[in-house]
Amino acid sequence: MPRFHKKNAIILFLLFLSLITYPTIAQELGNSPYSRAGIGDLFLPSTAQQNSMAGAGVSFSESFYVNQLNPALLARNKTTIFEVGIIGRIKLLEATNGNQRDFGGSMHYLSIALPVNRFWTTSFGLTPYSSVKYDNEFRQTIANSTFRATYTQQGRGGMNKIYFANGFEVVKNLYVGIKANYLFGNIQDESITELFTNTTQDLRIAFKRNNQYNGFLIEPAIAYRHKIKNDVYFNIGLNYSLNSTIQAKTTEIVERRTLDDTPVIKDTVTNGAAQNITLPSQLRVGVSLNKSMHWAFMADVTLQDWTQFKSFDPDTLRNTFSVHIGAEFTPEYDALKGYHKRLTYKAGFKYAQSPISVNGVPINDMAISFGAALPLARGLTIVNIGTELGTRGTIDKGLIRENYITFYLGTTINDKWFIKRKID
Numbered sequence: 459m460p461r462f463h464k465k466n467a468i469i470l471f472l473l474f475l476s477l478i479t480y481p482t483i484a485q486e487l488g489n490s491p492y493s494r495a496g497i498g499d500l501f502l503p504s505t506a507q508q509n510s511m512a513g514a515g516v517s518f519s520e521s522f523y524v525n526q527l528n529p530a531l532l533a534r535n536k537t538t539i540f541e542v543g544i545i546g547r548i549k550l551l552e553a554t555n556g557n558q559r560d561f562g563g564s565m566h567y568l569s570i571a572l573p574v575n576r577f578w579t580t581s582f583g584l585t586p587y588s589s590v591k592y593d594n595e596f597r598q599t600i601a602n603s604t605f606r607a608t609y610t611q612q613g614r615g616g617m618n619k620i621y622f623a624n625g626f627e628v629v630k631n632l633y634v635g636i637k638a639n640y641l642f643g644n645i646q647d648e649s650i651t652e653l654f655t656n657t658t659q660d661l662r663i664a665f666k667r668n669n670q671y672n673g674f675l676i677e678p679a680i681a682y683r684h685k686i687k688n689d690v691y692f693n694i695g696l697n698y699s700l701n702s703t704i705q706a707k708t709t710e711i712v713e714r715r716t717l718d719d720t721p722v723i724k725d726t727v728t729n730g731a732a733q734n735i736t737l738p739s740q741l742r743v744g745v746s747l748n749k750s751m752h753w754a755f756m757a758d759v760t761l762q763d764w765t766q767f768k769s770f771d772p773d774t775l776r777n778t779f780s781v782h783i784g785a786e787f788t789p790e791y792d793a794l795k796g797y798h799k800r801l802t803y804k805a806g807f808k809y810a811q812s813p814i815s816v817n818g819v820p821i822n823d824m825a826i827s828f829g830a831a832l833p834l835a836r837g838l839t840i841v842n843i844g845t846e847l848g849t850r851g852t853i854d855k856g857l858i859r860e861n862y863i864t865f866y867l868g869t870t871i872n873d874k875w876f877i878k879r880k881i882d
Contacts, residue, residue, distance in 0.1 A: 488549045488562035491592050491858050492821055492851065495814040496767060496775060498590035498616050503527060505567060506543045506868025510829025510844030511784025512806025514756045516744035517681060517695030522872050524571045524581055528695045530635030530679040532571060532579040532625025539571040543868035552859040581623045589616040590645050610650040617643035617671055631683040639675040641704055644668060662715040673704025689750040699740040706733050736768035751791045758782040764813035780810035802831035816857055823850040842868040
Protein backbone atom coordinates (compact mmCIF):
# COMPACT_ATOMS: atom_id res chain seq x y z
CA MET A 459 0.00 0.00 0.00
CA PRO A 460 1.31 3.51 -0.72
CA ARG A 461 1.77 5.76 2.26
CA PHE A 462 1.71 9.53 2.63
CA HIS A 463 4.92 11.20 3.83
CA LYS A 464 4.88 13.56 6.79
CA LYS A 465 6.64 16.11 4.57
CA ASN A 466 3.63 16.05 2.24
CA ALA A 467 1.40 17.25 5.07
CA ILE A 468 3.82 20.13 5.62
CA ILE A 469 3.58 21.05 1.93
CA LEU A 470 -0.21 21.01 2.05
CA PHE A 471 -0.18 23.18 5.18
CA LEU A 472 2.15 25.71 3.53
CA LEU A 473 -0.07 25.75 0.45
CA PHE A 474 -3.19 26.37 2.55
CA LEU A 475 -1.46 29.07 4.60
CA SER A 476 -0.25 30.80 1.43
CA LEU A 477 -3.71 30.74 -0.15
CA ILE A 478 -5.41 32.38 2.84
CA THR A 479 -2.71 35.05 3.34
CA TYR A 480 -1.99 35.88 -0.31
CA PRO A 481 -4.88 38.32 -0.94
CA THR A 482 -4.03 40.35 2.18
CA ILE A 483 -0.42 41.11 1.32
CA ALA A 484 -0.14 40.98 -2.48
CA GLN A 485 0.62 43.94 -4.74
CA GLU A 486 2.23 46.38 -2.30
CA LEU A 487 5.56 47.34 -3.86
CA GLY A 488 5.64 51.04 -3.04
CA ASN A 489 4.54 54.20 -4.82
CA SER A 490 4.82 53.90 -8.61
CA PRO A 491 3.47 56.98 -10.48
CA TYR A 492 3.58 55.16 -13.83
CA SER A 493 1.25 52.41 -12.61
CA ARG A 494 -1.69 54.78 -13.23
CA ALA A 495 -1.78 53.87 -16.93
CA GLY A 496 -3.54 50.81 -18.35
CA ILE A 497 -4.03 48.07 -15.76
CA GLY A 498 -0.89 48.98 -13.80
CA ASP A 499 2.63 47.62 -13.63
CA LEU A 500 2.79 44.08 -15.00
CA PHE A 501 4.59 41.28 -13.16
CA LEU A 502 6.90 38.99 -15.08
CA PRO A 503 5.69 35.41 -14.38
CA SER A 504 9.08 34.22 -13.15
CA THR A 505 10.26 32.67 -9.90
CA ALA A 506 13.01 33.80 -7.52
CA GLN A 507 15.61 31.60 -9.23
CA GLN A 508 14.70 33.10 -12.64
CA ASN A 509 14.54 36.67 -11.32
CA SER A 510 18.16 36.30 -10.18
CA MET A 511 18.90 35.93 -13.91
CA ALA A 512 16.84 39.01 -14.90
CA GLY A 513 13.74 36.94 -15.57
CA ALA A 514 15.30 34.84 -18.34
CA GLY A 515 14.43 31.18 -18.78
CA VAL A 516 11.66 30.55 -21.30
CA SER A 517 13.87 27.89 -22.95
CA PHE A 518 15.70 26.50 -19.91
CA SER A 519 14.68 24.61 -16.80
CA GLU A 520 16.22 22.05 -14.50
CA SER A 521 14.00 19.17 -13.42
CA PHE A 522 13.78 20.33 -9.79
CA TYR A 523 12.20 23.76 -10.54
CA VAL A 524 8.76 24.77 -11.78
CA ASN A 525 9.17 26.88 -14.91
CA GLN A 526 6.32 29.43 -14.88
CA LEU A 527 7.62 31.13 -18.04
CA ASN A 528 7.06 28.05 -20.21
CA PRO A 529 4.48 25.39 -19.24
CA ALA A 530 5.89 22.97 -21.84
CA LEU A 531 8.97 22.46 -19.64
CA LEU A 532 6.81 21.12 -16.82
CA ALA A 533 7.22 17.72 -18.49
CA ARG A 534 10.81 17.68 -17.21
CA ASN A 535 9.59 17.67 -13.58
CA LYS A 536 9.54 14.08 -12.32
CA THR A 537 8.89 14.75 -8.61
CA THR A 538 6.25 16.67 -6.71
CA ILE A 539 7.47 20.26 -6.37
CA PHE A 540 6.13 22.98 -4.11
CA GLU A 541 7.39 26.56 -4.52
CA VAL A 542 6.62 29.77 -2.68
CA GLY A 543 8.27 33.17 -3.04
CA ILE A 544 8.13 36.67 -1.59
CA ILE A 545 9.31 39.99 -2.96
CA GLY A 546 10.38 43.29 -1.40
CA ARG A 547 11.34 46.58 -3.00
CA ILE A 548 13.09 49.75 -1.82
CA LYS A 549 12.46 52.67 -4.14
CA LEU A 550 13.82 56.20 -4.56
CA LEU A 551 11.62 58.50 -6.65
CA GLU A 552 13.57 61.39 -8.19
CA ALA A 553 12.16 64.61 -9.68
CA THR A 554 13.58 68.05 -10.38
CA ASN A 555 11.78 69.42 -7.32
CA GLY A 556 12.60 66.70 -4.78
CA ASN A 557 12.98 63.04 -3.86
CA GLN A 558 10.84 60.44 -2.11
CA ARG A 559 11.77 57.08 -0.56
CA ASP A 560 9.32 54.23 -0.38
CA PHE A 561 9.19 50.52 0.45
CA GLY A 562 6.79 47.68 -0.25
CA GLY A 563 6.59 43.92 -0.19
CA SER A 564 4.24 41.06 -0.99
CA MET A 565 3.94 37.37 -1.63
CA HIS A 566 5.23 36.80 -5.16
CA TYR A 567 4.00 33.36 -6.14
CA LEU A 568 3.04 29.93 -4.96
CA SER A 569 2.84 26.83 -7.11
CA ILE A 570 2.79 23.06 -7.03
CA ALA A 571 3.72 20.59 -9.79
CA LEU A 572 2.57 16.97 -9.90
CA PRO A 573 3.87 14.36 -12.35
CA VAL A 574 0.97 12.34 -13.78
CA ASN A 575 3.20 9.88 -15.65
CA ARG A 576 6.67 9.89 -17.20
CA PHE A 577 5.49 12.07 -20.12
CA TRP A 578 3.00 14.43 -18.43
CA THR A 579 3.22 16.86 -15.51
CA THR A 580 0.49 19.18 -14.30
CA SER A 581 0.80 22.31 -12.18
CA PHE A 582 -1.37 24.94 -10.53
CA GLY A 583 -0.65 28.08 -8.56
CA LEU A 584 -1.32 31.70 -7.78
CA THR A 585 0.70 34.75 -8.86
CA PRO A 586 0.15 38.52 -9.21
CA TYR A 587 -0.53 39.82 -12.71
CA SER A 588 -0.47 43.60 -12.26
CA SER A 589 -0.04 46.14 -9.48
CA VAL A 590 -1.39 49.67 -9.05
CA LYS A 591 -0.16 52.03 -6.37
CA TYR A 592 0.31 55.73 -6.99
CA ASP A 593 -0.12 58.90 -4.98
CA ASN A 594 0.43 62.15 -6.90
CA GLU A 595 -0.23 65.65 -5.57
CA PHE A 596 -0.24 69.04 -7.33
CA ARG A 597 -0.70 72.46 -5.75
CA GLN A 598 -1.42 75.87 -7.25
CA THR A 599 -2.83 79.30 -6.45
CA ILE A 600 -6.10 80.22 -8.18
CA ALA A 601 -5.54 83.10 -10.62
CA ASN A 602 -6.71 86.58 -9.51
CA SER A 603 -7.44 85.38 -5.97
CA THR A 604 -5.83 84.34 -2.71
CA PHE A 605 -7.41 80.90 -2.93
CA ARG A 606 -5.24 77.78 -3.05
CA ALA A 607 -6.07 74.43 -4.61
CA THR A 608 -4.61 70.96 -4.16
CA TYR A 609 -5.20 68.15 -6.66
CA THR A 610 -4.52 64.57 -5.54
CA GLN A 611 -4.62 61.39 -7.61
CA GLN A 612 -4.48 58.05 -5.80
CA GLY A 613 -4.71 54.45 -6.92
CA ARG A 614 -4.57 51.05 -5.22
CA GLY A 615 -5.06 47.41 -6.16
CA GLY A 616 -4.20 45.18 -9.08
CA MET A 617 -4.95 41.84 -10.66
CA ASN A 618 -3.96 38.31 -9.65
CA LYS A 619 -4.14 35.07 -11.58
CA ILE A 620 -4.85 31.47 -10.68
CA TYR A 621 -3.33 29.16 -13.26
CA PHE A 622 -3.63 25.52 -14.28
CA ALA A 623 -0.83 24.30 -16.56
CA ASN A 624 0.18 21.05 -18.25
CA GLY A 625 3.40 19.99 -19.96
CA PHE A 626 3.87 16.97 -22.23
CA GLU A 627 6.92 15.30 -23.75
CA VAL A 628 5.57 14.31 -27.20
CA VAL A 629 8.84 12.77 -28.38
CA LYS A 630 12.25 12.69 -26.76
CA ASN A 631 13.37 16.25 -25.89
CA LEU A 632 10.35 17.89 -27.60
CA TYR A 633 7.82 19.39 -25.21
CA VAL A 634 4.47 21.14 -25.60
CA GLY A 635 2.35 22.77 -22.95
CA ILE A 636 -0.62 24.97 -22.22
CA LYS A 637 -1.48 27.23 -19.30
CA ALA A 638 -4.99 28.48 -18.51
CA ASN A 639 -5.08 31.59 -16.29
CA TYR A 640 -8.07 33.06 -14.48
CA LEU A 641 -7.51 36.77 -13.88
CA PHE A 642 -9.29 38.57 -11.04
CA GLY A 643 -8.90 41.62 -8.84
CA ASN A 644 -9.93 45.22 -8.43
CA ILE A 645 -8.37 48.64 -8.94
CA GLN A 646 -9.52 51.73 -7.05
CA ASP A 647 -8.77 55.20 -8.42
CA GLU A 648 -9.56 58.44 -6.63
CA SER A 649 -9.22 62.07 -7.74
CA ILE A 650 -9.54 64.70 -5.02
CA THR A 651 -9.78 68.47 -5.43
CA GLU A 652 -9.37 70.67 -2.35
CA LEU A 653 -10.14 74.38 -2.37
CA PHE A 654 -8.75 76.52 0.47
CA THR A 655 -10.44 79.93 0.83
CA ASN A 656 -9.30 80.68 4.40
CA THR A 657 -12.99 80.70 5.36
CA THR A 658 -15.56 78.16 6.47
CA GLN A 659 -16.29 77.57 2.76
CA ASP A 660 -13.23 75.35 2.31
CA LEU A 661 -14.27 72.11 0.61
CA ARG A 662 -13.07 68.80 -0.78
CA ILE A 663 -14.56 67.06 -3.84
CA ALA A 664 -13.67 63.42 -4.51
CA PHE A 665 -14.36 61.26 -7.55
CA LYS A 666 -13.91 57.53 -6.82
CA ARG A 667 -13.96 54.66 -9.26
CA ASN A 668 -13.73 50.97 -8.42
CA ASN A 669 -13.18 48.41 -11.18
CA GLN A 670 -13.60 44.70 -10.52
CA TYR A 671 -11.98 42.42 -13.11
CA ASN A 672 -12.31 38.79 -14.12
CA GLY A 673 -11.54 36.79 -17.24
CA PHE A 674 -9.39 34.08 -18.78
CA LEU A 675 -5.98 34.13 -20.47
CA ILE A 676 -4.60 31.14 -22.42
CA GLU A 677 -0.90 30.45 -23.09
CA PRO A 678 0.25 27.66 -25.45
CA ALA A 679 3.98 26.86 -25.40
CA ILE A 680 6.67 24.67 -26.91
CA ALA A 681 10.29 23.78 -26.07
CA TYR A 682 13.04 21.65 -27.58
CA ARG A 683 16.38 20.38 -26.26
CA HIS A 684 19.15 19.30 -28.64
CA LYS A 685 22.06 17.36 -27.21
CA ILE A 686 25.37 18.63 -28.59
CA LYS A 687 27.78 16.41 -26.68
CA ASN A 688 28.04 14.73 -23.29
CA ASP A 689 25.68 16.75 -21.04
CA VAL A 690 25.74 19.94 -23.14
CA TYR A 691 22.39 21.02 -24.64
CA PHE A 692 21.14 23.75 -26.94
CA ASN A 693 17.58 24.74 -26.02
CA ILE A 694 14.83 26.82 -27.60
CA GLY A 695 11.48 27.78 -26.10
CA LEU A 696 8.41 29.78 -27.05
CA ASN A 697 5.41 30.97 -25.07
CA TYR A 698 2.46 32.81 -26.64
CA SER A 699 -0.27 34.58 -24.67
CA LEU A 700 -3.42 34.81 -26.75
CA ASN A 701 -5.35 38.04 -27.15
CA SER A 702 -7.87 38.04 -24.28
CA THR A 703 -11.07 39.85 -23.35
CA ILE A 704 -11.80 40.30 -19.65
CA GLN A 705 -14.79 41.90 -18.00
CA ALA A 706 -14.74 44.92 -15.72
CA LYS A 707 -17.60 46.04 -13.48
CA THR A 708 -17.36 49.72 -12.66
CA THR A 709 -18.76 51.72 -9.76
CA GLU A 710 -18.25 55.51 -9.74
CA ILE A 711 -19.05 57.81 -6.83
CA VAL A 712 -18.78 61.58 -6.38
CA GLU A 713 -18.48 62.90 -2.81
CA ARG A 714 -18.37 66.33 -1.26
CA ARG A 715 -16.44 66.14 2.01
CA THR A 716 -15.27 68.31 4.83
CA LEU A 717 -11.52 68.69 5.20
CA ASP A 718 -11.50 65.95 7.84
CA ASP A 719 -12.87 63.57 5.14
CA THR A 720 -16.45 63.40 6.45
CA PRO A 721 -18.84 62.93 3.47
CA VAL A 722 -21.47 65.68 3.22
CA ILE A 723 -23.01 64.79 -0.14
CA LYS A 724 -22.59 61.41 -1.87
CA ASP A 725 -23.86 60.52 -5.32
CA THR A 726 -23.42 57.23 -7.20
CA VAL A 727 -22.78 58.01 -10.87
CA THR A 728 -22.32 54.43 -12.10
CA ASN A 729 -23.25 51.26 -10.23
CA GLY A 730 -21.85 47.97 -11.50
CA ALA A 731 -21.74 48.86 -15.18
CA ALA A 732 -20.07 46.05 -17.18
CA GLN A 733 -17.43 46.79 -19.79
CA ASN A 734 -14.95 44.65 -21.70
CA ILE A 735 -11.17 45.15 -21.71
CA THR A 736 -8.93 43.70 -24.40
CA LEU A 737 -5.48 42.48 -23.35
CA PRO A 738 -3.06 42.20 -26.30
CA SER A 739 -1.29 38.98 -27.25
CA GLN A 740 2.32 38.48 -26.18
CA LEU A 741 5.17 36.49 -27.71
CA ARG A 742 8.13 35.34 -25.61
CA VAL A 743 11.00 33.49 -27.32
CA GLY A 744 14.24 32.26 -25.78
CA VAL A 745 17.40 30.28 -26.49
CA SER A 746 19.94 28.81 -24.09
CA LEU A 747 23.05 26.68 -23.86
CA ASN A 748 23.69 24.58 -20.79
CA LYS A 749 25.67 21.75 -19.28
CA SER A 750 23.43 19.80 -16.92
CA MET A 751 23.89 20.69 -13.25
CA HIS A 752 26.93 22.85 -14.04
CA TRP A 753 26.35 26.00 -16.12
CA ALA A 754 23.81 27.74 -18.37
CA PHE A 755 23.60 30.85 -20.56
CA MET A 756 20.23 32.11 -21.80
CA ALA A 757 18.53 35.01 -23.58
CA ASP A 758 14.82 35.82 -23.97
CA VAL A 759 12.98 38.38 -26.11
CA THR A 760 9.40 39.50 -25.44
CA LEU A 761 7.11 41.39 -27.86
CA GLN A 762 3.66 42.78 -27.07
CA ASP A 763 1.43 45.13 -29.09
CA TRP A 764 -0.17 47.41 -26.50
CA THR A 765 -1.72 49.57 -29.23
CA GLN A 766 -4.37 46.81 -29.30
CA PHE A 767 -5.24 47.41 -25.63
CA LYS A 768 -8.85 48.56 -25.24
CA SER A 769 -10.32 49.97 -22.06
CA PHE A 770 -12.71 52.65 -20.81
CA ASP A 771 -9.72 54.98 -20.20
CA PRO A 772 -8.31 56.81 -23.24
CA ASP A 773 -4.71 55.74 -22.53
CA THR A 774 -2.44 55.79 -25.57
CA LEU A 775 -0.07 52.86 -25.21
CA ARG A 776 2.75 51.65 -27.46
CA ASN A 777 4.29 48.39 -28.63
CA THR A 778 6.83 46.96 -26.20
CA PHE A 779 10.06 45.06 -26.56
CA SER A 780 12.19 43.57 -23.80
CA VAL A 781 15.32 41.45 -23.61
CA HIS A 782 16.44 39.32 -20.66
CA ILE A 783 19.93 37.79 -20.47
CA GLY A 784 20.96 35.43 -17.69
CA ALA A 785 23.58 32.92 -16.60
CA GLU A 786 24.16 30.48 -13.76
CA PHE A 787 27.12 28.42 -12.57
CA THR A 788 27.45 25.54 -10.09
CA PRO A 789 31.08 24.62 -9.28
CA GLU A 790 30.33 21.04 -8.14
CA TYR A 791 26.72 20.18 -7.31
CA ASP A 792 27.57 16.83 -5.63
CA ALA A 793 30.69 17.99 -3.74
CA LEU A 794 31.15 16.15 -0.44
CA LYS A 795 33.32 18.91 1.02
CA GLY A 796 32.97 22.66 0.69
CA TYR A 797 29.31 23.74 0.81
CA HIS A 798 30.07 26.80 -1.36
CA LYS A 799 30.87 24.43 -4.24
CA ARG A 800 27.26 23.19 -4.26
CA LEU A 801 25.77 26.68 -4.50
CA THR A 802 24.45 27.89 -7.84
CA TYR A 803 25.51 31.46 -8.59
CA LYS A 804 23.29 33.55 -10.88
CA ALA A 805 23.42 36.90 -12.69
CA GLY A 806 21.47 38.71 -15.37
CA PHE A 807 20.61 41.90 -17.26
CA LYS A 808 17.29 43.20 -18.62
CA TYR A 809 16.09 46.05 -20.77
CA ALA A 810 12.33 46.53 -21.00
CA GLN A 811 10.14 49.09 -22.70
CA SER A 812 6.97 49.90 -20.80
CA PRO A 813 3.78 50.48 -22.81
CA ILE A 814 3.52 54.12 -21.70
CA SER A 815 5.13 57.37 -22.77
CA VAL A 816 4.65 60.72 -21.01
CA ASN A 817 5.02 64.10 -22.74
CA GLY A 818 6.44 62.25 -25.73
CA VAL A 819 9.12 60.59 -23.58
CA PRO A 820 9.14 56.75 -23.56
CA ILE A 821 9.37 55.15 -20.12
CA ASN A 822 11.94 52.33 -20.14
CA ASP A 823 13.29 50.00 -17.48
CA MET A 824 16.87 48.72 -17.12
CA ALA A 825 18.29 46.49 -14.39
CA ILE A 826 21.03 44.06 -13.38
CA SER A 827 20.44 41.14 -11.05
CA PHE A 828 22.35 38.50 -9.15
CA GLY A 829 21.64 35.79 -6.61
CA ALA A 830 22.27 32.24 -5.49
CA ALA A 831 20.50 28.91 -4.94
CA LEU A 832 21.26 27.27 -1.59
CA PRO A 833 20.59 23.51 -1.46
CA LEU A 834 19.32 22.06 1.83
CA ALA A 835 18.16 18.64 3.03
CA ARG A 836 20.32 16.62 0.59
CA GLY A 837 19.33 18.95 -2.23
CA LEU A 838 15.59 18.21 -2.00
CA THR A 839 14.94 21.70 -0.61
CA ILE A 840 16.45 24.76 -2.26
CA VAL A 841 16.38 28.35 -1.01
CA ASN A 842 16.80 30.99 -3.73
CA ILE A 843 17.88 34.53 -2.88
CA GLY A 844 18.27 37.34 -5.38
CA THR A 845 18.66 41.09 -5.79
CA GLU A 846 17.81 43.38 -8.68
CA LEU A 847 19.16 46.92 -9.10
CA GLY A 848 17.31 49.00 -11.65
CA THR A 849 16.00 52.32 -12.87
CA ARG A 850 12.86 53.30 -14.74
CA GLY A 851 11.90 56.59 -16.34
CA THR A 852 13.74 59.90 -16.47
CA ILE A 853 13.68 63.34 -14.83
CA ASP A 854 13.65 65.05 -18.25
CA LYS A 855 10.63 67.25 -19.09
CA GLY A 856 9.46 67.27 -15.51
CA LEU A 857 9.05 63.49 -15.25
CA ILE A 858 9.95 61.09 -12.45
CA ARG A 859 12.73 58.52 -12.30
CA GLU A 860 12.28 55.40 -10.19
CA ASN A 861 15.50 53.89 -8.80
CA TYR A 862 14.85 50.59 -7.08
CA ILE A 863 16.37 47.63 -5.30
CA THR A 864 14.25 44.48 -5.40
CA PHE A 865 14.81 41.50 -3.12
CA TYR A 866 13.60 37.99 -3.97
CA LEU A 867 13.33 35.02 -1.64
CA GLY A 868 11.95 31.67 -2.74
CA THR A 869 11.77 28.13 -1.42
CA THR A 870 11.52 24.97 -3.54
CA ILE A 871 10.66 21.60 -2.00
CA ASN A 872 11.04 18.40 -4.04
CA ASP A 873 9.50 15.13 -2.87
CA LYS A 874 7.68 11.97 -3.96
CA TRP A 875 4.18 12.18 -2.55
CA PHE A 876 3.41 8.47 -2.60
CA ILE A 877 5.81 5.57 -2.15
CA LYS A 878 5.01 1.85 -1.97
CA ARG A 879 5.88 -0.03 1.17
CA LYS A 880 8.52 -2.72 0.65
CA ILE A 881 6.89 -4.84 3.35
CA ASP A 882 3.11 -4.81 3.68
